[in-house]
Amino acid sequence: MSASVESGGSRRADAQRNRERILQAARELVHEPGELKLNAVAKACGIGQGTLYRHFPTREDLLAEVYRRDVEDLVAAAPRLLEQHRPPAALAAWFDRVAAYARVKRDVFAAVEAAMWRDLAAHSLGPIGEAVELLLAAGRSDGSLRADAEARDVIVLISWLTRLDDAELDARGPRLFSILVDGLRARA
Structure with missing residues (x-):
């Protein structure tokens, strides 16, 4: 060479x-x-x-890439977690990662202009929805998660995360995610 x-x-x-x-x-x-x-x-x-x-x-290029990378990492975690855990546990572990993603999203979106924010949000909703659907579909398939749960339901419920400051997210996040996972479990 x-x-x-x-x-x-x-x-x-x-x-x-x-x-x-x-x-x-x-x-x-x-x-x-x-x-x-x-x-x-x-x-x-x-x-x-x-x-x-x-x-x-530009600063906006850097912030957009920071955000995109966090979305990619969050989405890529879903199939890996399903390889390691049953669907409810994989979903709970994925929610732990959602909390870190929410912090970055909040901070990046606070730093960029509204037009760029809309572009970033549009980029993330599809892939994140697909990751949620992958987790939910695995649970519906094995009977551990509710048959009527949809990815959009979960996204609506977790959207509040970017509105919490770090202290509240640390204090309430784990309990709220646990409540959400419990609510998604199939009933006997």
């Missing part, structure tokens, strides 16, 4: 690592009070602003 190909492969790997570091730093910093500053993200990653701007030309 030529040195230039190896070098190119190395640069691509470095670029991917930088992108991941940028997203992680932005995910953490978006939660802090005040406007998310791109120079603060670059500083937290230990990279130059030019590197950050090559990956994310």
